[in-house]
Amino acid sequence: MTELLLRSEGGLDLEPLRRVLDGDVVGPEDAGWDEARRAWNLTVDQWPAAVALPEHADDIAAIVAHARGQGLRVAPQGTGHGAAPLGNLAGTILVKTERMRGVTIDPVARTARAEAGVIWIEVVEAAAEHGLAALAGSSPDVGVVGYTLGGGLSWLSRKHGIGANQVTAIEVVTASGDLVRTDWANEPDLFWALRGGGGAFGVVTAIEFNLFPLEQVYAGILWFPVDRAAEILKAWRAWTDEQPDEMTSVGRILQFPPIPEIPEPVRGRSFVVVQAIYAGEAAEGERLLEPLRALGPVMDTVAPTPMRELSRLHMDPEGPAPGAGDGGMLDEIDDELIDRFVENVVGTPILSAELRHLGGAVARRSSQHGAIDAWEAPFIAYAIGIAPTPQAKDVVEDAIARLRLMLSPWEAEHTYLNFAESRRSATTLFSDASYYRLRRIKAIVDPADLIRSNHPIAPAF
Numbered sequence: 001m002t003e004l005l006l007r008s009e010g011g012l013d014l015e016p017l018r019r020v021l022d023g024d025v026v027g028p029e030d031a032g033w034d035e036a037r038r039a040w041n042l043t044v045d046q047w048p049a050a051v052a053l054p055e056h057a058d059d060i061a062a063i064v065a066h067a068r069g070q071g072l073r074v075a076p077q078g079t080g081h082g083a084a085p086l087g088n089l090a091g092t093i094l095v096k097t098e099r100m101r102g103v104t105i106d107p108v109a110r111t112a113r114a115e116a117g118v119i120w121i122e123v124v125e126a127a128a129e130h131g132l133a134a135l136a137g138s139s140p141d142v143g144v145v146g147y148t149l150g151g152g153l154s155w156l157s158r159k160h161g162i163g164a165n166q167v168t169a170i171e172v173v174t175a176s177g178d179l180v181r182t183d184w185a186n187e188p189d190l191f192w193a194l195r196g197g198g199g200a201f202g203v204v205t206a207i208e209f210n211l212f213p214l215e216q217v218y219a220g221i222l223w224f225p226v227d228r229a230a231e232i233l234k235a236w237r238a239w240t241d242e243q244p245d246e247m248t249s250v251g252r253i254l255q256f257p258p259i260p261e262i263p264e265p266v267r268g269r270s271f272v273v274v275q276a277i278y279a280g281e282a283a284e285g286e287r288l289l290e291p292l293r294a295l296g297p298v299m300d301t302v303a304p305t306p307m308r309e310l311s312r313l314h315m316d317p318e319g320p321a322p323g324a325g326d327g328g329m330l331d332e333i334d335d336e337l338i339d340r341f342v343e344n345v346v347g348t349p350i351l352s353a354e355l356r357h358l359g360g361a362v363a364r365r366s367s368q369h370g371a372i373d374a375w376e377a378p379f380i381a382y383a384i385g386i387a388p389t390p391q392a393k394d395v396v397e398d399a400i401a402r403l404r405l406m407l408s409p410w411e412a413e414h415t416y417l418n419f420a421e422s423r424r425s426a427t428t429l430f431s432d433a434s435y436y437r438l439r440r441i442k443a444i445v446d447p448a449d450l451i452r453s454n455h456p457i458a459p460a461f
């Protein structure tokens with residue numbers, strides 16, 4: 001390799017770092033740069049000073065020490081699902097943990113340990129071998145660590161809470177370069193901050209969390225023509241009032257483009273759907289769903305569903321995809337909101353606009369919880385469109401901005417970090433008490449703000 005290839009655009013000498021890592025370092029002039037800097041979300045054009053691909057925790061410690069010595073910053077990234085709010089990466093080493101893929105299940109303790117680069121389907125499948133279920137989200141290839149540090153809203157969260165509040169230990173390289181194992185007994189403040197406060201407190205190398213004995217759920221989708229959108233969403237909204245914590249549901253408008261990637265039965269067509277997931281006996285799930293089935297869906301896929309299949313219920317794209325999305329929590333959904341939601345979604349370039357039911361365990365407080373104690377808001381909205389070109393991105397972002405503006409009278413004071421794909425003030429992501437505690441912890445563990453997250457926390461001295 002020539003001297004030229006060892007130096008990145010800003011004259012950064014990457015060779016000393018390469019010498020101490022088992023993993024790789026890629027600079028802007030290296031072959032493979034475009035692949036190395038690519039995020040899962042293909043609309044995000046990441047230009048860090050270098051990309052590091054660690055093989056293990058010691059590599060991460062070396063990367064952090066090197067960055068500190070060179071006056072650089074470090075941005076950990078598992079998959080890049082949450083890359084949109086990250087912003088300008090100049091002077092930053094992007095630490096992509098995708099090679100750290102170890103998963104261990106302890107079937108007796110009912111816990112899982114996932115290394116930093118593990119994606120959800122890997123845990124779901126490993127846990128299913130033992131009849132256990134994790135608090136995975138809707139997408140098979142979202143990263144376990146990024147998802148959990150930001151909160152972790154699962155199809156089982158109304159029953160078991162958010163993922164962050166089922167974490168039992170987190171191993172993390174702090175800004176000082178030390179590898180620390182945090183739990184309730186060791187570094188409890190840092191452990192608290194990592195559980196819901198996002199990725200600003202260190203580079204996580206592995207995470208451990210509880211699993212639940214559950215082999216299958218009664219789940220699927222009731223599909224209705226999109227011209228019934230307001231009627232169906234109003235019926236769904238009323239129905240949610242009566243549901244136990246075991247039932248999670250989503251009211252959603254789907255507008256599929258006529259492209260080959262979309263399966264034939266729905267390609268080029270639009271629907272209003274209700275997704276329902278009942279974590280209990282199928283017979284009881286069937287009874288609870290009767291009022292929605294009575295509305296006469298044109299397709300009905302709700303049936304006993306093994307946990308690994310549940311990971312694909314929401315039809316999230318696997319592998320890198322160009323998407324522009326954003327979301328926020330809602331204090332209430334009333335008929336007026338639904339009428340205006342439908343007007344602002346149907347016929348626009350928005351592919352999916354969903355309203356997820358919260359409540360249940362996510363609304364309950366506990367002194368054992370981390371930085372996100374409880375969400376009072378009963379619903380969360382999220383919309384996304386396909387944006388393969390910058391022009392398409394502008395159009396989709398415009399439609400989503402209009403939808404957010406329309407929803408603003410109903411918007412809750414605080415929202416969910418992981419569903420916020422635009423940069424928000426951290427004061428809107430946490431309660432006041434959590435926000436100030438997070439800032440004080442950041443000042444202790446990373447006073448120079450070496451670790452960059454997609455939703456930063458500024459140190460408070």
Ligand SMILES: Cc1cc2nc3c(=O)[nH]c(=O)nc-3n(C[C@H](O)[C@H](O)[C@H](O)COP(=O)(O)OP(=O)(O)OC[C@H]3O[C@@H](n4cnc5c(N)ncnc54)[C@H](O)[C@@H]3O)c2cc1C
Nearest residue numbers: 078079080081082083137138143146147153199204453454
């Ligand atoms: C298609 C899709 C479906 C989704 N479904 C759900 C869902 O059902 N429920 C839900 O709660 N969320 C969901 N999300 C949101 C998702 O949880 C966030 O985008 C989350 O940030 C993704 O984590 P990641 O590691 O995959 O992404 P990344 O972009 O890699 O990481 C996001 C942030 O997490 C932090 N981070 C990642 N790895 C580390 C590390 N090792 N150490 C320290 N910090 C780290 C960093 O701050 C980073 O900027 C979804 C997103 C998409 C795009």
